Amino acid sequence: MAITATEPAPTAAHAFxxxxxxxxxxxxxxxELTPRFACEFCFGPLEVAYExxxxxxxEIERGxxxxxxxxxxxxxxxxxxxLPNMNPGLTPLVxxxxxxxxxxxxxxxxxxxxxxxxxxxxxRVVAMxxxxxxxxxxxxxxxxxxxxxxxxxxxxxxxxGFKSCVFIxxxxxxxxxxxxxxxxxxxxxxxxxxxxxNRFCSELIGDPAGEDWGFVNVNLRPYYGEGSKTLAxxxxxxxxxxxxxxxxxxxxxxxxxxxxxKGFRELIELGLVEDRPYRIFGAQATGCSxxxxxxxxxxxxxxxxxxxxxxxxxAIGNPADGPxxxxxxxxxxxAVAHVSDAEVVDSIKxxxxxxxxxxxxxxxxxxxxxxxxLAEGALDPEAETVVLNTGDGLKTLNAVDSxxxxxxxxxxxxxxxxxxx
Amino acid sequence: MAITATEPAPTAAHAFxxxxxxxxxxxxxxxELTPRFACEFCFGPLEVAYExxxxxxxEIERGxxxxxxxxxxxxxxxxxxxLPNMNPGLTPLVxxxxxxxxxxxxxxxxxxxxxxxxxxxxxRVVAMxxxxxxxxxxxxxxxxxxxxxxxxxxxxxxxxGFKSCVFIxxxxxxxxxxxxxxxxxxxxxxxxxxxxxNRFCSELIGDPAGEDWGFVNVNLRPYYGEGSKTLAxxxxxxxxxxxxxxxxxxxxxxxxxxxxxKGFRELIELGLVEDRPYRIFGAQATGCSxxxxxxxxxxxxxxxxxxxxxxxxxAIGNPADGPxxxxxxxxxxxAVAHVSDAEVVDSIKxxxxxxxxxxxxxxxxxxxxxxxxLAEGALDPEAETVVLNTGDGLKTLNAVDSxxxxxxxxxxxxxxxxxxx
Numbered sequence: 115m116a117i118t119a120t121e122p123a124p125t126a127a128h129a130f131x132x133x134x135x136x137x138x139x140x141x142x143x144x145x146e147l148t149p150r151f152a153c154e155f156c157f158g159p160l161e162v163a164y165e166x167x168x169x170x171x172x173e174i175e176r177g178x179x180x181x182x183x184x185x186x187x188x189x190x191x192x193x194x195x196x197l198p199n200m201n202p203g204l205t206p207l208v209x210x211x212x213x214x215x216x217x218x219x220x221x222x223x224x225x226x227x228x229x230x231x232x233x234x235x236x237x238r239v240v241a242m243x244x245x246x247x248x249x250x251x252x253x254x255x256x257x258x259x260x261x262x263x264x265x266x267x268x269x270x271x272x273x274x275g276f277k278s279c280v281f282i283x284x285x286x287x288x289x290x291x292x293x294x295x296x297x298x299x300x301x302x303x304x305x306x307x308x309x310x311x312n313r314f315c316s317e318l319i320g321d322p323a324g325e326d327w328g329f330v331n332v333n334l335r336p337y338y339g340e341g342s343k344t345l346a347x348x349x350x351x352x353x354x355x356x357x358x359x360x361x362x363x364x365x366x367x368x369x370x371x372x373x374x375x376k377g378f379r380e381l382i383e384l385g386l387v388e389d390r391p392y393r394i395f396g397a398q399a400t401g402c403s404x405x406x407x408x409x410x411x412x413x414x415x416x417x418x419x420x421x422x423x424x425x426x427x428x429a430i431g432n433p434a435d436g437p438x439x440x441x442x443x444x445x446x447x448x449a450v451a452h453v454s455d456a457e458v459v460d461s462i463k464x465x466x467x468x469x470x471x472x473x474x475x476x477x478x479x480x481x482x483x484x485x486x487x488l489a490e491g492a493l494d495p496e497a498e499t500v501v502l503n504t505g506d507g508l509k510t511l512n513a514v515d516s517x518x519x520x521x522x523x524x525x526x527x528x529x530x531x532x533x534x535x
Numbered sequence: 536m537a538i539t540a541t542e543p544a545p546t547a548a549h550a551f552x553x554x555x556x557x558x559x560x561x562x563x564x565x566x567e568l569t570p571r572f573a574c575e576f577c578f579g580p581l582e583v584a585y586e587x588x589x590x591x592x593x594e595i596e597r598g599x600x601x602x603x604x605x606x607x608x609x610x611x612x613x614x615x616x617x618l619p620n621m622n623p624g625l626t627p628l629v630x631x632x633x634x635x636x637x638x639x640x641x642x643x644x645x646x647x648x649x650x651x652x653x654x655x656x657x658x659r660v661v662a663m664x665x666x667x668x669x670x671x672x673x674x675x676x677x678x679x680x681x682x683x684x685x686x687x688x689x690x691x692x693x694x695x696g697f698k699s700c701v702f703i704x705x706x707x708x709x710x711x712x713x714x715x716x717x718x719x720x721x722x723x724x725x726x727x728x729x730x731x732x733n734r735f736c737s738e739l740i741g742d743p744a745g746e747d748w749g750f751v752n753v754n755l756r757p758y759y760g761e762g763s764k765t766l767a768x769x770x771x772x773x774x775x776x777x778x779x780x781x782x783x784x785x786x787x788x789x790x791x792x793x794x795x796x797k798g799f800r801e802l803i804e805l806g807l808v809e810d811r812p813y814r815i816f817g818a819q820a821t822g823c824s825x826x827x828x829x830x831x832x833x834x835x836x837x838x839x840x841x842x843x844x845x846x847x848x849x850a851i852g853n854p855a856d857g858p859x860x861x862x863x864x865x866x867x868x869x870a871v872a873h874v875s876d877a878e879v880v881d882s883i884k885x886x887x888x889x890x891x892x893x894x895x896x897x898x899x900x901x902x903x904x905x906x907x908x909l910a911e912g913a914l915d916p917e918a919e920t921v922v923l924n925t926g927d928g929l930k931t932l933n934a935v936d937s938x939x940x941x942x943x944x945x946x947x948x949x950x951x952x953x954x955x956x
Contacts (some may be wrong), residue, residue: 231892303939317946463719516713518703
């Protein structure tokens, strides 16, 4: 139900911290903080609206060593750090001097989100959804997932004492399936791709079987999405309270990119960082590049595609936030680009060899796009640059063909004979 | 060369921080801070000796969010945080209320070292060895490894600009092999078990082919081992500067357990924590339990065994520090126990289901021993207890049989028919 200016939102004051309403991204219509995700009037996506109090760098720096240091900027209760939650975040911003030297960049850092509890950035968004689900009284957590999200939901549900039932496309990497299932919830594989899984979940949410469930990326999506803002907060804090000049972000649904932009703008508005221009670049794998294709052709409309890429965590053929991604990349002077699967693998190895970071395929996509845009002159080699790695190479082992150099008997002769000495 | 009291150790003052010498654990003979690991006189293991300056809780708390916050207690230069290193540590101490409730414990925490950069505690010890190797001018890093160490060395060598060549037993888990190889160094599989690999490395170090190499767990071992002390420092700091009453630690070589004890004692001696008794418990898998067997039979001597367990990261049949482990567990009123592979798997699932922590087999061993010792009355259910998870379930996927609940078509009918609604 839409709310008027005089209507109170009683639960919000405590449970959702500085959040005051849901607001339609398209028409601005406002709603109470309830489990809903689309505007009744224009069907636009809802997002969380805030009335921030004063927030200082010092308060944040004194806070917990995870995303809850930014609780004052998120739709969560002030005592969130005491609730059973996975406590993701404050992942390393790795100073990538060796990779920078190899690429001819002056200053490069890798935001390495493989350090999160289930080793992908999804722990951030799920942590937000768990708190909303707790407030709304849901007992089962669910999601449609390309793999990483299923693991994050399974783990977070276990930690917080929820049941879980997650939906994945059949044929995912073994690591992602085991990681989703080991926490004891239900894992249902759907014959089809991620977009089929997503459509199924939208049906289920309208059915009695699913109506009491908290689907983290459907009916809890406005809360869930806010977790991605913490990537922006952390990067700025870790750079010494400064927004980077250039940042390369992977695009699946496009939500993460839009929320990182939102996070940077909030920091600027709150006076926590200097108001300087920054450029946002989106990265896709060629085999699922509907946003990059729209960017190349100058269109505002995204043509859905059927994904065919090893970058399964980015394999969303009909990205809901695609149009907003185009807007942001245009507004900030960035771009959207894509790289082939071969370039993805090559970039995973480059990042591993130079910086000791073993990225998931999504990290190969962003690193590949970094190289490509540098070579094309679209990125400034003198500007402070950040590239995101959102997942862990251990979950996409099959993407790389790395193995032993040799197998030998335990003797010096065998070592010499194998040409290793 | 052994040093006299008047002989200076010129490099030590800067490069090794508060460390002043190597000291034989058996006879106390002191040596310069050089790449050596055994006493010339009694063949006892060498360890780092310090002259600590004043170290305060406040200084530590202001430090970097990784092990270098304890630089004043480690054999590293004061500016170590600015050198290219993996910066491991400050991993979560997870408050495990749901697991505690299920086991009937009042207060339980899991120290989850899967959050380290290559997802095992080995990043801590390798970070120390890298700094020593840098000081000694080695250009190649090497190790014998049951898997986790190989990945940690590969990554750290890449980050710091060293070459690497690591040795593993043939037949390791795929995740561990790929993770060792992806960083671009050499990975050599040895036909044999870990003890064969270790013997081979000891030969290689005396051969011209290996004499210029820094073997992190052989000629750099005294420095390397000190990294495990940071587990003790972090646990105490995360508990609010308090040593836990009871702690369960896995035993491979036994080094980690001895260094955690050393870390607790240092904190007490420096006045950083209250001097209260603590009890240390060692955990092994039944299929490789030479220390637990010696404990059970009351012997001081460890009988080597041929390992046969799924807990490959603990599969050291001839544990070098076994006798010291027995001493420490006896001195502190602890114990050493072992659990079967079936109990390991069951405990991995228990930890995942209750706390959302997906442990490696080594974490199943410690959690299994926790259950066993509680059931036997050897652990006090009212005492503050910490259990270590030293690695990541993603690297030992084959140990658990978790998979999808069902595979269905994307329709509500199929969902109902599968009995999922």
